[in-house]
Amino acid sequence: MRKNTVFKVLSVCAIVLSVCAISMHFFIRASDKPSEDKAYRDVLNKHLHQFSAPIPSSLSFCGERVPLDNVFVREALDRELTSIMYQHSVTFMVLKRSWRFMPDIEKDLKTLGAPDDLKYLAVAESALADVVSPAKAAGFWQFMPATAKKYGMEVNDEWDERYDLDKSTVAAVKYLKNSYSRFGSWTLACAAYNCGENGLASRLKQQNCNSYWELSINTETSRYVYRILAYKILMENPKQYGFYVRKKDCHQPLEYDVVTIDTTINDMIAFSKQIGYSSYKYFRMMNPTVRSNRLTNKSRKKYSFKVLKPDSYSWKYLVSKLKDKEEFMD
Secondary structure, three states: OHHHHHHHHHHHHHHHHHHHHHHHHHHHHHHHOOOOOHHHHHHHHHHOOOOOOOOOOOOEEOOEEOOOOOHHHHHHHHHHHHHHHOOHHHHHHHHHHHHHHHHHHHHHHHHOOOOHHHHHHHHHHHOOOOOEOOOOOEOOOOEOHHHHHHOOOOEOOOEEHHHOHHHHHHHHHHHHHHHHHHHOOHHHHHHHHHHOHHHHHHHHHHHOOOOHHHOOOOHHHHHHHHHHHHHHHHHHOHHHHOOOOEHHHOOOOOOEEEEEEOOOEOOHHHHHHHOOOOOHHHHHHHOOOEOOOOEOOOOOOOEEEEEEOHHHHOHHHHHHOOOOOOOEOO
16 A cells, blocks of 8 residues: 555656656747847837936927926926826827828828928827717817818718818818917917817907917816827837837838729628728728718719728738838837
8 A cells, every 4th residue: 555655656746747847848948949029028128117208308389389498388298298108008009000190191281281290189189090089079180070061071971071081181271270360379279179269269368368378278178289299299209208119010001092983872882892892891991981881972973982902901011111110110
């Protein structure tokens, strides 16, 4: 009996030692295997620390000086900059999306003769995503239905141009230029974009004030322009604020053709296949203005649809077009 017990104990020990030896062997081999992302992890380990958001020594917005020496202005900016700096997941996605969408926004702003800094308003509004607010504002520039129609966009249950980046950018610039003409300041124009022109005008008159920085206004609008400024600062210097985003990790620009029709579409799913899509999901992602499975077009209006080129489905193809894909965003 005793011999059997000793034998069993020795057998168990031998098995345990064998398992440990095998595990150690594979662990050592795995540890020795070089990783293509080692340099990336080394940078993260070096820079991934908690620190106070650096505030620049000087700052301008649309050519207007921001009075950073004013303690209240500085602290308000610090609040928003710290918030987006440590709102990691959202800010990372904003930086990645900006690689795809910002070139189009910048091009439209330049064509329309608007300040380039206005692009950061779209970031503050939607984080560069086609979102819908609880108040039913939609798209990158977050237009309400009535305002969108006022500025020339078609909005209905079948087609919603608030989701068209170019058309909504044009409408946003018109709104902001009108506000600038009225208030004489781009910071006030941006404030009006948030709270409305009449509401802003009433507050300015009531307080005999002509400066956003000195205006007492509702909490949301009082933080709004500072949030735009914070995105400008961080997106112009992402590494300084701890965001190391490789170019290959960004959302790459997509290549597509455009198909234009001037007839009613009774079955949008069938139509998507006719123009080259195998997936209705991808058709809708490329054409977010489509809001229904049909499009009524009695007036023979021209509607345009994006058809993604086959190569653009491939991440490897898109990244291969980058010259320095391992470099970080500047």
